[in-house]
Structures are given as structure tokens and as C-alpha cells.
Amino acid sequence: MAANEDQEMELEALRSIYEGDECFKELSPVSFQYRIGENGDPKAFLIEISWPETYPQTAPNISMNAFFNNTISLAIKQSILDKLMEEVEVNLGTAMTYTLFEYAKDNKELFMENQPVHIVTSVGNNISIGTHEIVPSSKKRDKKEQLSKTQKRKLADKTDHKGELPRGWNWVDVIKHLSKTGSKDDE
Incomplete structure (x- = not known):
């Protein structure tokens, strides 16, 4: 159960907004994940937001420690978290989980522009990760x-x-x- 009325209202809003959205996942009534980017997109990442008891008067906890983000460099993760915290400061005192997820979606390309592209291939139970300079999808974009x-x-x-x-x-x-x-x- 959410700790206060603001949280309960925001929880209901999030559930209705993201109903049927496979990128959104409610881990608990005060903890949520959102995948930015499509499955298989090498520049996709996952943000986890959890609310402390005093949220939204205090900042939510934002994490990028999910296993999904293992291929993202530490510097990129920190940069994304820093940008999200700037948004938190602007929105302090208001329900901001939706705002933070949408901000991350709108800025995905900017956030991930310096992230090297990793191609993950699996053979049986073995997973190998290789870095490639040229990705076929980027050729299509140039055309x-x-x-x-x-x-x-x-x-x-x-x-x-x-x-x-x-x-x-x-x-x-x-x-x-x-x-x-x-x-x-x-x-």
C-alpha cells in the first residue's frame, strides 16, 4: 500500500496511463521499472524508480542497476542519472514518475549517443558480446x-x-x- 494520498493518486494514474504498455513494470506499489527503447535495441535501457515514504516532497530513488543495463558503460549510466536528477529538482513536490519516464524516452538518443553498440549473440547457453563499429541498421538510416x-x-x-x-x-x-x-x- 502506498504511504500517502499523493502516492496513491500517482499509483492509480501510472496504472491507467501504462495499462497494456509492455515497457512498464510495477515491481511494488512504490517501485516501478520502465524500458526505454524496443527489445533488441542495443541502445535500450531500463530505469527503476522507487518512492521513499516522504515522496513527492523528497526525491524518488532512481536506479539503473538492473541486469538489463549491464552492457551500458558506467559513465553513460551516471550521465543519465544526473540528467534525471535535474528533472527531479525541477519537479520536487509534484508527482513526477511519469514525467521522468517520458523525459528519458524523449531524450533516449541524446543519452545514448556515446554508448558503443554491442551485438549480443547466444549459442546454446553461451552468450558472447562483440563491439562492432558499423551496424547494418545505421546504413539504412544514412540512405x-x-x-x-x-x-x-x-x-x-x-x-x-x-x-x-x-x-x-x-x-x-x-x-x-x-x-x-x-x-x-x-x-
């Missing part, structure tokens, strides 16, 4: 960045996640516009 003019036009016609066209889609080139209208006025 996507080089779009033709037609592809760029199609992309510009698409709307964003809110169903809105991108900023500036209907902007007018003021110089061309003025030179066209200006020549008509001179006649």
Missing part, C-alpha cells in the same frame, strides 16, 4: 537522409503528428511577390 527532390516535396506535403502542416508551408517569398505586384503598379 533515408538522402532524399530526392520529389521525395522532399512529398514529405513537405505531409502533416505532422497533430495533423497540421509544417510551419511555413504557406509562406510567400516577399521579394518575388513584391516584384510581381510592383511591376503591375508601374504600368
Whole structure:
């Protein structure tokens, strides 16, 4: 059972928000894990947050000691924890578990940019970890960045996640516009 009303309300909110989300795991009514990234993603990581009795007036305990994170360097783990603690300070006194998980999801690429990619292969019961400089998935990404003019036009016609066209889609080139209208006025 959660220690106070704030915790009970946050617990109910977390359960409803993450219902059916396979990345979220409730270890106890005051301890939660969230996997940032897909299964098999070499840059995925797991955050564990547990609430002390005085939470949210005091900071939650944040850990990256899960076995899932064994391939992540200590420096990267510490960097992620430092960034999360900055968010904790900003949100102290309010329910922040959801905010911390979402912050980590939004900043996953930034957090893991210096993490070497490990390929884990298992043969029977033996697991070997190898570091590779070039990963086939990164080659695919490079190709996507080089779009033709037609592809760029199609992309510009698409709307964003809110169903809105991108900023500036209907902007007018003021110089061309003025030179066209200006020549008509001179006649």
C-alpha cells in the first residue's frame, strides 16, 4: 500500500496511463521499472524508480542497476542519472514518475549517443558480446537522409503528428511577390 494520498493518486494514474504498455513494470506499489527503447535495441535501457515514504516532497530513488543495463558503460549510466536528477529538482513536490519516464524516452538518443553498440549473440547457453563499429541498421538510416527532390516535396506535403502542416508551408517569398505586384503598379 502506498504511504500517502499523493502516492496513491500517482499509483492509480501510472496504472491507467501504462495499462497494456509492455515497457512498464510495477515491481511494488512504490517501485516501478520502465524500458526505454524496443527489445533488441542495443541502445535500450531500463530505469527503476522507487518512492521513499516522504515522496513527492523528497526525491524518488532512481536506479539503473538492473541486469538489463549491464552492457551500458558506467559513465553513460551516471550521465543519465544526473540528467534525471535535474528533472527531479525541477519537479520536487509534484508527482513526477511519469514525467521522468517520458523525459528519458524523449531524450533516449541524446543519452545514448556515446554508448558503443554491442551485438549480443547466444549459442546454446553461451552468450558472447562483440563491439562492432558499423551496424547494418545505421546504413539504412544514412540512405533515408538522402532524399530526392520529389521525395522532399512529398514529405513537405505531409502533416505532422497533430495533423497540421509544417510551419511555413504557406509562406510567400516577399521579394518575388513584391516584384510581381510592383511591376503591375508601374504600368
